[in-house]
Amino acid sequence: MSRTKKMSDSDLLEIAFDVIAREGFTSFTFEQVGKAVKLSPAALVKRFKTKKQLALLARNQKWERNIGEIESQKFKELEGLNGIFDFLTVIANSVNSKRLNEHVIWLGTEAGNPRSRKKVAAYFETTRNVFQKLLKEAIERGELSKKIDPKPFSKTLEALVQGAIFQFAFLDERDIEFHLKVHFKTVLAPYILKEVT
Incomplete structure:
Protein backbone atom coordinates (compact mmCIF):
# COMPACT_ATOMS: atom_id res chain seq x y z
CA MET A 1 0.00 0.00 0.00
CA ARG A 59 -2.21 34.31 9.65
CA ASN A 60 1.51 35.13 9.56
CA GLN A 61 1.95 33.18 6.34
CA LYS A 62 -1.03 35.02 4.83
CA TRP A 63 0.53 38.39 5.73
CA GLU A 64 3.85 37.37 4.18
CA ARG A 65 2.08 36.35 0.98
CA ASN A 66 0.04 39.56 0.93
CA ILE A 67 3.23 41.61 1.26
CA GLY A 68 4.81 39.61 -1.54
CA GLU A 69 1.78 40.18 -3.75
CA ILE A 70 1.72 43.90 -2.98
CA GLU A 71 5.35 44.17 -4.03
CA SER A 72 4.80 42.11 -7.20
CA GLN A 73 4.61 43.51 -10.71
CA LYS A 74 0.81 43.36 -10.55
CA PHE A 75 0.76 46.15 -7.98
CA LYS A 76 3.45 48.15 -9.73
CA GLU A 77 0.95 48.48 -12.58
CA LEU A 78 -1.55 50.36 -10.38
CA GLU A 79 -1.53 54.03 -11.30
CA GLY A 80 -2.84 57.28 -9.88
CA LEU A 81 -6.26 57.85 -8.38
CA ASN A 82 -7.80 54.77 -10.03
CA GLY A 83 -4.91 52.75 -8.61
CA ILE A 84 -5.76 53.88 -5.07
CA PHE A 85 -9.29 52.51 -5.40
CA ASP A 86 -8.10 49.34 -7.17
CA PHE A 87 -5.70 48.79 -4.26
CA LEU A 88 -8.64 49.06 -1.84
CA THR A 89 -10.27 46.16 -3.71
CA VAL A 90 -7.17 44.07 -3.05
CA ILE A 91 -7.14 45.03 0.63
CA ALA A 92 -10.85 44.25 0.97
CA ASN A 93 -10.36 40.81 -0.58
CA SER A 94 -7.52 40.04 1.83
CA VAL A 95 -9.56 40.80 4.97
CA ASN A 96 -13.04 39.78 3.90
CA SER A 97 -14.55 37.36 6.40
CA LYS A 98 -17.92 36.41 7.78
CA ARG A 99 -16.45 36.80 11.27
CA LEU A 100 -14.26 39.86 10.86
CA ASN A 101 -15.28 41.16 14.31
CA GLU A 102 -13.88 38.03 15.93
CA HIS A 103 -10.68 38.40 13.90
CA VAL A 104 -10.25 42.01 14.99
CA ILE A 105 -10.67 41.08 18.66
CA TRP A 106 -8.26 38.16 18.29
CA LEU A 107 -5.71 40.36 16.55
CA GLY A 108 -5.89 42.79 19.46
CA THR A 109 -4.99 40.01 21.87
CA GLU A 110 -1.91 39.23 19.74
CA ALA A 111 -0.60 42.81 19.86
CA GLY A 112 1.93 41.86 22.52
CA ASN A 113 3.55 39.18 20.37
CA PRO A 114 6.87 40.57 19.00
CA ARG A 115 6.75 38.42 15.84
CA SER A 116 3.18 39.52 15.14
CA ARG A 117 4.06 43.17 15.70
CA LYS A 118 6.98 42.90 13.29
CA LYS A 119 4.83 41.36 10.55
CA VAL A 120 2.03 43.88 11.04
CA ALA A 121 4.55 46.75 10.90
CA ALA A 122 6.00 45.39 7.64
CA TYR A 123 2.52 45.01 6.18
CA PHE A 124 1.53 48.56 7.15
CA GLU A 125 4.79 49.99 5.80
CA THR A 126 4.27 48.24 2.47
CA THR A 127 0.69 49.50 2.29
CA ARG A 128 1.86 53.07 3.02
CA ASN A 129 4.51 52.81 0.29
CA VAL A 130 1.90 51.77 -2.27
CA PHE A 131 -0.39 54.65 -1.26
CA GLN A 132 2.53 57.10 -1.37
CA LYS A 133 3.46 56.02 -4.92
CA LEU A 134 -0.16 56.28 -6.10
CA LEU A 135 -0.66 59.69 -4.47
CA LYS A 136 2.47 61.05 -6.19
CA GLU A 137 1.25 59.77 -9.55
CA ALA A 138 -2.24 61.20 -9.03
CA ILE A 139 -0.74 64.61 -8.22
CA GLU A 140 1.59 64.48 -11.24
CA ARG A 141 -1.35 63.58 -13.51
CA GLY A 142 -3.43 66.46 -12.21
CA GLU A 143 -5.99 64.13 -10.59
CA LEU A 144 -5.27 65.36 -7.05
CA SER A 145 -4.35 68.78 -5.65
CA LYS A 146 -0.71 69.61 -4.99
CA LYS A 147 -1.81 70.56 -1.46
CA ILE A 148 -1.36 66.89 -0.57
CA ASP A 149 2.04 65.88 0.76
CA PRO A 150 2.17 62.19 -0.30
CA LYS A 151 4.35 60.89 2.56
CA PRO A 152 2.25 61.99 5.57
CA PHE A 153 -0.99 61.60 3.61
CA SER A 154 -0.11 57.97 2.83
CA LYS A 155 0.09 57.38 6.61
CA THR A 156 -3.34 58.94 6.96
CA LEU A 157 -4.76 56.65 4.28
CA GLU A 158 -3.17 53.57 5.80
CA ALA A 159 -4.57 54.50 9.23
CA LEU A 160 -7.95 55.10 7.60
CA VAL A 161 -7.87 51.57 6.17
CA GLN A 162 -7.18 50.07 9.59
CA GLY A 163 -9.84 52.19 11.30
CA ALA A 164 -12.43 51.45 8.61
CA ILE A 165 -11.76 47.71 8.89
CA PHE A 166 -12.09 47.86 12.67
CA GLN A 167 -15.32 49.87 12.38
CA PHE A 168 -16.70 47.53 9.72
CA ALA A 169 -16.05 44.52 11.94
CA PHE A 170 -18.67 45.78 14.39
CA LEU A 171 -21.25 47.03 11.88
CA ASP A 172 -24.16 45.09 10.45
CA GLU A 173 -22.89 45.46 6.88
CA ARG A 174 -21.66 42.92 4.37
CA ASP A 175 -19.51 44.78 1.81
CA ILE A 176 -16.07 45.71 3.17
CA GLU A 177 -14.89 46.98 -0.22
CA PHE A 178 -17.78 49.45 -0.50
CA HIS A 179 -17.21 50.54 3.12
CA LEU A 180 -13.51 51.27 2.47
CA LYS A 181 -14.20 53.14 -0.77
CA VAL A 182 -16.87 55.35 0.82
CA HIS A 183 -14.38 56.43 3.51
CA PHE A 184 -11.67 57.12 0.93
CA LYS A 185 -13.99 59.11 -1.34
CA THR A 186 -14.95 61.28 1.62
CA VAL A 187 -11.33 61.93 2.66
CA LEU A 188 -10.04 62.51 -0.89
CA ALA A 189 -13.04 64.55 -2.15
CA PRO A 190 -11.61 68.02 -1.25
CA TYR A 191 -8.42 67.22 -3.19
CA ILE A 192 -9.83 65.60 -6.34
CA LEU A 193 -9.27 67.80 -9.40
CA LYS A 194 -10.19 65.30 -12.08
CA GLU A 195 -12.79 62.59 -11.61
CA VAL A 196 -11.64 59.18 -12.75
CA THR A 197 -13.52 55.94 -13.33
Missing part, protein backbone atom coordinates in the same frame (compact mmCIF):
# COMPACT_ATOMS: atom_id res chain seq x y z
CA SER A 2 1.49 3.36 -1.05
CA ARG A 3 1.70 6.13 1.49
CA THR A 4 0.06 9.42 0.67
CA LYS A 5 2.41 12.34 0.26
CA LYS A 6 2.65 14.45 3.41
CA MET A 7 1.19 17.92 2.94
CA SER A 8 3.72 20.68 3.54
CA ASP A 9 3.12 23.11 6.40
CA SER A 10 2.90 25.92 3.86
CA ASP A 11 0.12 24.21 1.85
CA LEU A 12 -1.67 23.15 5.01
CA LEU A 13 -1.56 26.68 6.49
CA GLU A 14 -2.90 28.17 3.27
CA ILE A 15 -5.96 25.91 3.38
CA ALA A 16 -6.28 26.35 7.15
CA PHE A 17 -6.36 30.13 6.78
CA ASP A 18 -9.40 29.87 4.50
CA VAL A 19 -11.19 27.76 7.11
CA ILE A 20 -10.16 30.10 9.92
CA ALA A 21 -11.25 33.19 7.94
CA ARG A 22 -14.64 31.59 7.34
CA GLU A 23 -15.20 30.21 10.84
CA GLY A 24 -13.37 32.74 13.02
CA PHE A 25 -10.02 32.75 14.80
CA THR A 26 -11.44 31.32 18.01
CA SER A 27 -14.52 29.54 16.66
CA PHE A 28 -12.79 27.27 14.14
CA THR A 29 -12.08 23.67 15.15
CA PHE A 30 -9.33 21.18 14.38
CA GLU A 31 -12.10 19.00 12.90
CA GLN A 32 -13.01 21.69 10.34
CA VAL A 33 -9.39 22.23 9.31
CA GLY A 34 -8.76 18.47 9.29
CA LYS A 35 -11.68 17.91 6.94
CA ALA A 36 -10.35 20.59 4.57
CA VAL A 37 -6.79 19.22 4.53
CA LYS A 38 -7.80 15.52 4.79
CA LEU A 39 -5.96 14.94 8.07
CA SER A 40 -7.27 13.83 11.41
CA PRO A 41 -7.69 16.40 14.20
CA ALA A 42 -5.15 14.38 16.21
CA ALA A 43 -2.58 14.76 13.42
CA LEU A 44 -3.12 18.52 13.45
CA VAL A 45 -2.75 18.69 17.24
CA LYS A 46 0.48 16.69 17.00
CA ARG A 47 1.79 19.05 14.32
CA PHE A 48 0.62 22.43 15.68
CA LYS A 49 -0.13 21.76 19.39
CA THR A 50 -2.90 24.37 19.83
CA LYS A 51 -5.57 26.15 17.81
CA LYS A 52 -3.93 29.45 18.71
CA GLN A 53 -0.58 28.28 17.30
CA LEU A 54 -2.21 27.04 14.09
CA ALA A 55 -4.13 30.30 13.65
CA LEU A 56 -1.04 32.41 14.33
CA LEU A 57 1.09 30.52 11.80
CA ALA A 58 -1.67 30.59 9.18
Whole structure:
Protein backbone atom coordinates (compact mmCIF):
# COMPACT_ATOMS: atom_id res chain seq x y z
CA MET A 1 0.00 0.00 0.00
CA SER A 2 1.49 3.36 -1.05
CA ARG A 3 1.70 6.13 1.49
CA THR A 4 0.06 9.42 0.67
CA LYS A 5 2.41 12.34 0.26
CA LYS A 6 2.65 14.45 3.41
CA MET A 7 1.19 17.92 2.94
CA SER A 8 3.72 20.68 3.54
CA ASP A 9 3.12 23.11 6.40
CA SER A 10 2.90 25.92 3.86
CA ASP A 11 0.12 24.21 1.85
CA LEU A 12 -1.67 23.15 5.01
CA LEU A 13 -1.56 26.68 6.49
CA GLU A 14 -2.90 28.17 3.27
CA ILE A 15 -5.96 25.91 3.38
CA ALA A 16 -6.28 26.35 7.15
CA PHE A 17 -6.36 30.13 6.78
CA ASP A 18 -9.40 29.87 4.50
CA VAL A 19 -11.19 27.76 7.11
CA ILE A 20 -10.16 30.10 9.92
CA ALA A 21 -11.25 33.19 7.94
CA ARG A 22 -14.64 31.59 7.34
CA GLU A 23 -15.20 30.21 10.84
CA GLY A 24 -13.37 32.74 13.02
CA PHE A 25 -10.02 32.75 14.80
CA THR A 26 -11.44 31.32 18.01
CA SER A 27 -14.52 29.54 16.66
CA PHE A 28 -12.79 27.27 14.14
CA THR A 29 -12.08 23.67 15.15
CA PHE A 30 -9.33 21.18 14.38
CA GLU A 31 -12.10 19.00 12.90
CA GLN A 32 -13.01 21.69 10.34
CA VAL A 33 -9.39 22.23 9.31
CA GLY A 34 -8.76 18.47 9.29
CA LYS A 35 -11.68 17.91 6.94
CA ALA A 36 -10.35 20.59 4.57
CA VAL A 37 -6.79 19.22 4.53
CA LYS A 38 -7.80 15.52 4.79
CA LEU A 39 -5.96 14.94 8.07
CA SER A 40 -7.27 13.83 11.41
CA PRO A 41 -7.69 16.40 14.20
CA ALA A 42 -5.15 14.38 16.21
CA ALA A 43 -2.58 14.76 13.42
CA LEU A 44 -3.12 18.52 13.45
CA VAL A 45 -2.75 18.69 17.24
CA LYS A 46 0.48 16.69 17.00
CA ARG A 47 1.79 19.05 14.32
CA PHE A 48 0.62 22.43 15.68
CA LYS A 49 -0.13 21.76 19.39
CA THR A 50 -2.90 24.37 19.83
CA LYS A 51 -5.57 26.15 17.81
CA LYS A 52 -3.93 29.45 18.71
CA GLN A 53 -0.58 28.28 17.30
CA LEU A 54 -2.21 27.04 14.09
CA ALA A 55 -4.13 30.30 13.65
CA LEU A 56 -1.04 32.41 14.33
CA LEU A 57 1.09 30.52 11.80
CA ALA A 58 -1.67 30.59 9.18
CA ARG A 59 -2.21 34.31 9.65
CA ASN A 60 1.51 35.13 9.56
CA GLN A 61 1.95 33.18 6.34
CA LYS A 62 -1.03 35.02 4.83
CA TRP A 63 0.53 38.39 5.73
CA GLU A 64 3.85 37.37 4.18
CA ARG A 65 2.08 36.35 0.98
CA ASN A 66 0.04 39.56 0.93
CA ILE A 67 3.23 41.61 1.26
CA GLY A 68 4.81 39.61 -1.54
CA GLU A 69 1.78 40.18 -3.75
CA ILE A 70 1.72 43.90 -2.98
CA GLU A 71 5.35 44.17 -4.03
CA SER A 72 4.80 42.11 -7.20
CA GLN A 73 4.61 43.51 -10.71
CA LYS A 74 0.81 43.36 -10.55
CA PHE A 75 0.76 46.15 -7.98
CA LYS A 76 3.45 48.15 -9.73
CA GLU A 77 0.95 48.48 -12.58
CA LEU A 78 -1.55 50.36 -10.38
CA GLU A 79 -1.53 54.03 -11.30
CA GLY A 80 -2.84 57.28 -9.88
CA LEU A 81 -6.26 57.85 -8.38
CA ASN A 82 -7.80 54.77 -10.03
CA GLY A 83 -4.91 52.75 -8.61
CA ILE A 84 -5.76 53.88 -5.07
CA PHE A 85 -9.29 52.51 -5.40
CA ASP A 86 -8.10 49.34 -7.17
CA PHE A 87 -5.70 48.79 -4.26
CA LEU A 88 -8.64 49.06 -1.84
CA THR A 89 -10.27 46.16 -3.71
CA VAL A 90 -7.17 44.07 -3.05
CA ILE A 91 -7.14 45.03 0.63
CA ALA A 92 -10.85 44.25 0.97
CA ASN A 93 -10.36 40.81 -0.58
CA SER A 94 -7.52 40.04 1.83
CA VAL A 95 -9.56 40.80 4.97
CA ASN A 96 -13.04 39.78 3.90
CA SER A 97 -14.55 37.36 6.40
CA LYS A 98 -17.92 36.41 7.78
CA ARG A 99 -16.45 36.80 11.27
CA LEU A 100 -14.26 39.86 10.86
CA ASN A 101 -15.28 41.16 14.31
CA GLU A 102 -13.88 38.03 15.93
CA HIS A 103 -10.68 38.40 13.90
CA VAL A 104 -10.25 42.01 14.99
CA ILE A 105 -10.67 41.08 18.66
CA TRP A 106 -8.26 38.16 18.29
CA LEU A 107 -5.71 40.36 16.55
CA GLY A 108 -5.89 42.79 19.46
CA THR A 109 -4.99 40.01 21.87
CA GLU A 110 -1.91 39.23 19.74
CA ALA A 111 -0.60 42.81 19.86
CA GLY A 112 1.93 41.86 22.52
CA ASN A 113 3.55 39.18 20.37
CA PRO A 114 6.87 40.57 19.00
CA ARG A 115 6.75 38.42 15.84
CA SER A 116 3.18 39.52 15.14
CA ARG A 117 4.06 43.17 15.70
CA LYS A 118 6.98 42.90 13.29
CA LYS A 119 4.83 41.36 10.55
CA VAL A 120 2.03 43.88 11.04
CA ALA A 121 4.55 46.75 10.90
CA ALA A 122 6.00 45.39 7.64
CA TYR A 123 2.52 45.01 6.18
CA PHE A 124 1.53 48.56 7.15
CA GLU A 125 4.79 49.99 5.80
CA THR A 126 4.27 48.24 2.47
CA THR A 127 0.69 49.50 2.29
CA ARG A 128 1.86 53.07 3.02
CA ASN A 129 4.51 52.81 0.29
CA VAL A 130 1.90 51.77 -2.27
CA PHE A 131 -0.39 54.65 -1.26
CA GLN A 132 2.53 57.10 -1.37
CA LYS A 133 3.46 56.02 -4.92
CA LEU A 134 -0.16 56.28 -6.10
CA LEU A 135 -0.66 59.69 -4.47
CA LYS A 136 2.47 61.05 -6.19
CA GLU A 137 1.25 59.77 -9.55
CA ALA A 138 -2.24 61.20 -9.03
CA ILE A 139 -0.74 64.61 -8.22
CA GLU A 140 1.59 64.48 -11.24
CA ARG A 141 -1.35 63.58 -13.51
CA GLY A 142 -3.43 66.46 -12.21
CA GLU A 143 -5.99 64.13 -10.59
CA LEU A 144 -5.27 65.36 -7.05
CA SER A 145 -4.35 68.78 -5.65
CA LYS A 146 -0.71 69.61 -4.99
CA LYS A 147 -1.81 70.56 -1.46
CA ILE A 148 -1.36 66.89 -0.57
CA ASP A 149 2.04 65.88 0.76
CA PRO A 150 2.17 62.19 -0.30
CA LYS A 151 4.35 60.89 2.56
CA PRO A 152 2.25 61.99 5.57
CA PHE A 153 -0.99 61.60 3.61
CA SER A 154 -0.11 57.97 2.83
CA LYS A 155 0.09 57.38 6.61
CA THR A 156 -3.34 58.94 6.96
CA LEU A 157 -4.76 56.65 4.28
CA GLU A 158 -3.17 53.57 5.80
CA ALA A 159 -4.57 54.50 9.23
CA LEU A 160 -7.95 55.10 7.60
CA VAL A 161 -7.87 51.57 6.17
CA GLN A 162 -7.18 50.07 9.59
CA GLY A 163 -9.84 52.19 11.30
CA ALA A 164 -12.43 51.45 8.61
CA ILE A 165 -11.76 47.71 8.89
CA PHE A 166 -12.09 47.86 12.67
CA GLN A 167 -15.32 49.87 12.38
CA PHE A 168 -16.70 47.53 9.72
CA ALA A 169 -16.05 44.52 11.94
CA PHE A 170 -18.67 45.78 14.39
CA LEU A 171 -21.25 47.03 11.88
CA ASP A 172 -24.16 45.09 10.45
CA GLU A 173 -22.89 45.46 6.88
CA ARG A 174 -21.66 42.92 4.37
CA ASP A 175 -19.51 44.78 1.81
CA ILE A 176 -16.07 45.71 3.17
CA GLU A 177 -14.89 46.98 -0.22
CA PHE A 178 -17.78 49.45 -0.50
CA HIS A 179 -17.21 50.54 3.12
CA LEU A 180 -13.51 51.27 2.47
CA LYS A 181 -14.20 53.14 -0.77
CA VAL A 182 -16.87 55.35 0.82
CA HIS A 183 -14.38 56.43 3.51
CA PHE A 184 -11.67 57.12 0.93
CA LYS A 185 -13.99 59.11 -1.34
CA THR A 186 -14.95 61.28 1.62
CA VAL A 187 -11.33 61.93 2.66
CA LEU A 188 -10.04 62.51 -0.89
CA ALA A 189 -13.04 64.55 -2.15
CA PRO A 190 -11.61 68.02 -1.25
CA TYR A 191 -8.42 67.22 -3.19
CA ILE A 192 -9.83 65.60 -6.34
CA LEU A 193 -9.27 67.80 -9.40
CA LYS A 194 -10.19 65.30 -12.08
CA GLU A 195 -12.79 62.59 -11.61
CA VAL A 196 -11.64 59.18 -12.75
CA THR A 197 -13.52 55.94 -13.33
